[in-house]
Amino acid sequence: MNKKIKLIKFILMIALVSTALPFSQADRVHAFSNQVIQQGAVGNDVIELQSRLNYIGFYHGKIDGVFGWGTYWALRNFQYEFGLPIDGLVGESTKAKLLKTTKYNKGNTAGANGTANKTAKKATAVNIPKGFSQNDIQLIANAVHGESRGEPYIGQVAVAAVILNRVNSSSFPNTVSGVIFEPGAFTAVADGQIWLTPNETSKKAVIDAINGWDPTGEALYYFNPATATSSWIWSRPQIKKIGKHIFCK
Amino acid sequence: MIRGLLIGVLALGVIGTGYWGYQEHQEKNAILLNAENNYQRAFHGLSYQMDLLHDKIGTTIAMNSRQSLSPSLAEVWRITSEAHNDVGQLPLTLLPFNKTEEFLSNIGNFSYRTAIRDLDKEPLTDKEYNTLKVLYKQSGDIQNELRKVQHMVLKNNLRWMDVEMALASGKETTDNTIIDGFKTVEKTVTGFDETDFGPTFSNMQKKDENFKNVSGKTISKSEAAAIAKKYMNMKGNLNVKVTENGKGSDYGFYSVAVKNEKTGQESSMDLTKKGGHPIWFINHRDVKKQKLSLNDGMIKAQAFLKDTGYPDLELFESTQYDNVGVFNFVTNKNGVRIYPEAIKLKVALDNGDILGVSAEEYLKSVQKRNIGKPAITLEQARGKVNPNLKVMEDRKAIIVNDLNKEVLCYEFLGTIKNDTYRIFINAENGREEEVEKLKDSEAVYEDVL
Numbered sequence: 001m002n003k004k005i006k007l008i009k010f011i012l013m014i015a016l017v018s019t020a021l022p023f024s025q026a027d028r029v030h031a032f033s034n035q036v037i038q039q040g041a042v043g044n045d046v047i048e049l050q051s052r053l054n055y056i057g058f059y060h061g062k063i064d065g066v067f068g069w070g071t072y073w074a075l076r077n078f079q080y081e082f083g084l085p086i087d088g089l090v091g092e093s094t095k096a097k098l099l100k101t102t103k104y105n106k107g108n109t110a111g112a113n114g115t116a117n118k119t120a121k122k123a124t125a126v127n128i129p130k131g132f133s134q135n136d137i138q139l140i141a142n143a144v145h146g147e148s149r150g151e152p153y154i155g156q157v158a159v160a161a162v163i164l165n166r167v168n169s170s171s172f173p174n175t176v177s178g179v180i181f182e183p184g185a186f187t188a189v190a191d192g193q194i195w196l197t198p199n200e201t202s203k204k205a206v207i208d209a210i211n212g213w214d215p216t217g218e219a220l221y222y223f224n225p226a227t228a229t230s231s232w233i234w235s236r237p238q239i240k241k242i243g244k245h246i247f248c249k
Numbered sequence: 250m251i252r253g254l255l256i257g258v259l260a261l262g263v264i265g266t267g268y269w270g271y272q273e274h275q276e277k278n279a280i281l282l283n284a285e286n287n288y289q290r291a292f293h294g295l296s297y298q299m300d301l302l303h304d305k306i307g308t309t310i311a312m313n314s315r316q317s318l319s320p321s322l323a324e325v326w327r328i329t330s331e332a333h334n335d336v337g338q339l340p341l342t343l344l345p346f347n348k349t350e351e352f353l354s355n356i357g358n359f360s361y362r363t364a365i366r367d368l369d370k371e372p373l374t375d376k377e378y379n380t381l382k383v384l385y386k387q388s389g390d391i392q393n394e395l396r397k398v399q400h401m402v403l404k405n406n407l408r409w410m411d412v413e414m415a416l417a418s419g420k421e422t423t424d425n426t427i428i429d430g431f432k433t434v435e436k437t438v439t440g441f442d443e444t445d446f447g448p449t450f451s452n453m454q455k456k457d458e459n460f461k462n463v464s465g466k467t468i469s470k471s472e473a474a475a476i477a478k479k480y481m482n483m484k485g486n487l488n489v490k491v492t493e494n495g496k497g498s499d500y501g502f503y504s505v506a507v508k509n510e511k512t513g514q515e516s517s518m519d520l521t522k523k524g525g526h527p528i529w530f531i532n533h534r535d536v537k538k539q540k541l542s543l544n545d546g547m548i549k550a551q552a553f554l555k556d557t558g559y560p561d562l563e564l565f566e567s568t569q570y571d572n573v574g575v576f577n578f579v580t581n582k583n584g585v586r587i588y589p590e591a592i593k594l595k596v597a598l599d600n601g602d603i604l605g606v607s608a609e610e611y612l613k614s615v616q617k618r619n620i621g622k623p624a625i626t627l628e629q630a631r632g633k634v635n636p637n638l639k640v641m642e643d644r645k646a647i648i649v650n651d652l653n654k655e656v657l658c659y660e661f662l663g664t665i666k667n668d669t670y671r672i673f674i675n676a677e678n679g680r681e682e683e684v685e686k687l688k689d690s691e692a693v694y695e696d697v698l
Contacts, residue, residue: 035542040567040574043539061667066690069669073641089544125690127568134691153533154517170354171347173337174330183288183340184416204570211575212593212607213529215517217498230416232344237497240504249497 032099037090041067042127049090052102053078064125129210136176138198140164140206143180145198146188148245155243156202158216160209162247165220172220216240219247281410288409291338292402296395298332302356303388310381318373322364329357340413344431348438349391356384362652390437398430460500462616465524470503476525477505480557481516481532482602485509494522502528521612530606536572537599543567546574546596553594553603554578562592572598580611582620586646589614589655614655620647621657623676630659630674633681638663638670648673650682658682 037045046067053059058081059074072088079086082097090098128134140160148159166172166179173179181189188194216222222245223233236248305328309321333353336346359380363373373381401407405426412427468476470491478489488508494501501522508515518530541549547567554562559578565586566577573595580590595605623630627643634640642662650656658673673683 036544037542038544038547038567040569041543042569062692064690064692068689069664069687070667070689073664073669076641125692127570128688128691129568130688134694152515154531157531171350173334178334178337182337184413207570208531208595208605211595212610213531213605214607214609215519215529215531217494217500217502217519217528238495239498240492240495246495248495 032090032095037067039067039069039072039088040127045090046071049075049098052098055102062124066125066127129207132176132210137203137206137210139176139180140209141198141203142194142196143186143188144205145202146193146196147186148243149196149199149202151243151245153201153205154215155245156205157208157213158219158242158245158247159222160202160206161214161216162219162222164209165214165216165218169220215242216247218249220249222247285408285410288339288413291335292409293399295332295335295339296392296399298328298335299388299392299395302328302332303385303392306356306381306385306388310378310385318368319364322360325360326357326364329353329360333357340409340416341431344416344428344435346431346435348435352387352391352438356388359384387438391434394430394434394437398427398434401426401430460521460523460526460612462614463521463524463526463612465526467501467522468503468520468525473503473520473522473525474505476520476527477507477516477518477530480518480527480530480603480606481507483507483509483514483516483532485511526608526612527606528609528612532602532604534597534604536597536604539572539598541598541601543569543574543598546598546601547576549601550574550576550578550594550596550603554592559592565591569598573604574598582618584645585620585657586644586660587614587618588646588648614649618647618655621677623657623659625676625679627659630676630679631661633674633679634661634663634672635665637665638672639665645676646673648683650675656682 032045032048035045037049042065044065047063047065049067050059050061050063050065050071053071053074054063056078058078059071061068061070061074075090075094076086076088078084078098079088079094082101084094084097126134128137140163143163144156144159148156151159163176163179167174167176173182180186180194184190186194217239219239221233221236223230224244225246226244228234233248238246238248240247302325305321305325309318309325312318312321333350336350336353363377407427409427412425415425415428470493474489474491478487486509488510490506490508492504492506494504502519503522505518505520506515507517514532514534516530516532519528520526521528547564551564554560561580561582562578563581563586564576565579565588568575576594576596578592578594580587589610591610593605593607594603596602597604623645631640631643638661640661640663644660646658646660647655648658657676659676661672661674663670663672669687669689671683671685671687672681674680675682
């Protein structure tokens, strides 16, 4: 007898859960994945977040799929208005609140208005380190590719770091283009190899160097001992060797 | 008949080739001349700027009132930057010409710092006047040498293209008036090394480039390898190579390169000899599809820092580049953010591996600090901020200011319209030390057109 009741209860419970589950899960799957979204993130979840914040009037910027400062303040205002902990992170409770509020305000389902901007499904912006533009990075990547495409990855980061060290040095021009196109500074510029299309690796190397990775120990010059013709370059104090290049002050 | 025809065809061919060759030759000459003219412009521009510089420093010395002194110093600053720019366009990279360029930027720094100072409150000291006089004489010497070279160039129609070729071929021994002239200029400047730029200036270059505040005992090669392996978290058949720094380095370090023989994966790392602190570390591999969020990556990075002995760091910035998260951590001591002590970490968002560490800045600035009590209150500092700024966050922070000095500040993070700013107000005297417009994402231009 007891067993039977238990069984019925069990079946009932399963039935309940299984009817409830699709709803809650459908909502979640439609809208956000279950990651905690943090400032600096990119991707579909950020587009979703921006569209929803935009829909209820907190966010006025472009829906570009990059969690920047505009999105950050919009999110914090939202958290403040709705009595959530103001941490600038999109966790479970914030997501739930976002889904609820954006759904509540409109007859449509959350999924539909959340992705109202269907054309913007793809991220239309990227994170770029401070002080540089995508074009600057492309230009340095061109130089790095032309100068050191056969080198190991850190050899490429090193060449990018030397370019940046020169920009900061008082003995060299103060701009990226000034340093790269200084007559005689880089052989790749002189023989036109700089105009080869750089690969993704050299771009990554450049971003690493801009973000502060300097494998050279602050070198300003480098040369390939096998091909260097100038005797002067040998007189520079040498710091280290990476791949085929010797880096010096 | 056939012979005649053949001769005719061949003759036409010869004439055609000759004509084509002549055209090519003309084109080549035109391009050479173009390049030559660019060099000439930069060179004559340089010597003109040096003329101006000398005169301007001369008039500055004769001035007395602040109203005319500040603009005049600003003018000196502008001229040095123009001259610097001209030098950068000449093919002198292979010629030791650093001293002259450094000299130019030193004058620039000196004049900038004195020009922006409130000269009513803090007039030029005797020492600074002396510096100006010395600079006047030195710029005169350089001007003189450059004029000599310029005269020779004009008189003998010397070409910069020849200089470039002489330099590129490495045959610097050949007699070349331009090269010799510039060598003389460089020699003249080398004698200026000890110019005293006064107290305002000496602050500028005080930077710990040698990691001298780093603690710990000197480690051996094998110890370096052991530490590196701990960071790299690599398994399998490893080929470890440790090399010492070259003689030209300011500080002692070991470079450790570890290669997995099987997979070909390679990690590299530099450590200080003193204490074995990592300077930087890069583990390069292809990062697969993103499985972790940026937030998960941050948690991994935080745990890693705790494990490796940096307990006081807090996250300051996080950025995602494709499938890699880059996290910038700074020290937080008793609620004061110490911005110079920054460490960056790179985390793979496919499996959470630490892909890179950059601690150079941290090692250069780490030291025992006595953080003073602020002389003004938070409210007073807030009063100094532009009233249009909507302040969203505030905290105390230590930053390195324009004069390369560490100062305790109140930091305000806020917005004006759609832009976000970070503003630092000196906690001692309420000076606005730094205003920074924070960068947002940049649109992708692929689809524009």
